[in-house]
Amino acid sequence: MATRKEVVLDVDGLRMRYGATDVLHDVTFQARHGEVLALLGPNGAGKTTTIEIMEGFRMRSAGRVSVLGTDPSHGDERWRARLGVVLQSWRDHGKWRVRELLAHLGTYYATYATPWDADELIRAVGLTEHADKKLRTLSGGQRRRLDVAIGIVGRPELLFLDEPTAAFDPQARHEFHDLVRGLVARQETTVLLTTHDLDEAEKLADRIVILNGGRVIADGSAGELARRIAGEDEVRWVRDGQRCTHKTPDSTGFARDLFDRYGDTVRELEVHRASLEQTYLTLVHQAEAIR
Numbered sequence: 001m002a003t004r005k006e007v008v009l010d011v012d013g014l015r016m017r018y019g020a021t022d023v024l025h026d027v028t029f030q031a032r033h034g035e036v037l038a039l040l041g042p043n044g045a046g047k048t049t050t051i052e053i054m055e056g057f058r059m060r061s062a063g064r065v066s067v068l069g070t071d072p073s074h075g076d077e078r079w080r081a082r083l084g085v086v087l088q089s090w091r092d093h094g095k096w097r098v099r100e101l102l103a104h105l106g107t108y109y110a111t112y113a114t115p116w117d118a119d120e121l122i123r124a125v126g127l128t129e130h131a132d133k134k135l136r137t138l139s140g141g142q143r144r145r146l147d148v149a150i151g152i153v154g155r156p157e158l159l160f161l162d163e164p165t166a167a168f169d170p171q172a173r174h175e176f177h178d179l180v181r182g183l184v185a186r187q188e189t190t191v192l193l194t195t196h197d198l199d200e201a202e203k204l205a206d207r208i209v210i211l212n213g214g215r216v217i218a219d220g221s222a223g224e225l226a227r228r229i230a231g232e233d234e235v236r237w238v239r240d241g242q243r244c245t246h247k248t249p250d251s252t253g254f255a256r257d258l259f260d261r262y263g264d265t266v267r268e269l270e271v272h273r274a275s276l277e278q279t280y281l282t283l284v285h286q287a288e289a290i291r
Ligand SMILES: Nc1ncnc2c1ncn2[C@@H]1O[C@H](COP(=O)(O)OP(=O)(O)OP(=O)(O)O)[C@@H](O)[C@H]1O
Pocket: 018, 023, 041, 042, 043, 044, 045, 046, 047, 048, 049, 050
């Protein structure tokens, strides 16, 4: 089991070529134990290719990749049991029933870990009412919840989630976010997530890596990336009935000074950062302009 702060995902100079086309150029990033890392980027940027190389499903053309201390191209069954994978779409096992499949998959992990109890897991992903249904009768969102359950059944140390909430309704999305936070908090799972939902990335991710045209164009927390493009936060407050605003690169320090000087007369304090969506669109636009 990895310890907090240990690097569990290490990608260095990763290249991928399909035929004569390079789709990943020198991709480098890391994730530490217990982190949620979001890999963002436009369609075709190379996110799924990167994830599939880390999962050991695809052979890279060049570069160094280490996942839980192992090169994925040499990962054995014990290594694979420490990973959880939620692919973009699963459309198999149509005749299986939900509980039956999860209980069965759990047995694969039993040698290496204590898998989730099937009913507990079904409850955690909100499928209790559908536990006895055949998979082919599930709706798109229910099927996606099951995909997440399949990904975590072996209590993985590292969980890959490729667009996990596509087709989720807002409530399912909210519950899924709570589930991921719970996994990270309780079991110290590291999560690598791809999503086109920037609100989701902002809510879940400790760090964000943006890929564009197969290159890393940004790597940092949502706040760090926002500051990189906008430079300053806007602080707003009300004092003696008057609305005030001030732009600063150090909103925490500014707020502290404000309270030191004016104490309780400062009301309705708000700090506004550029949203991740604004930041993302600006960074991708800048990268495309120089491509
Ligand atoms: N098996 C393949 N053979 C040839 N080219 C491929 C193959 N798989 C992916 N590509 C190409 O590699 C590039 C990166 O694709 P990838 O699926 O990794 O992107 P992505 O960032 O996951 O996109 P999306 O957001 O649409 O899922 C794309 O240009 C795609 O057309």
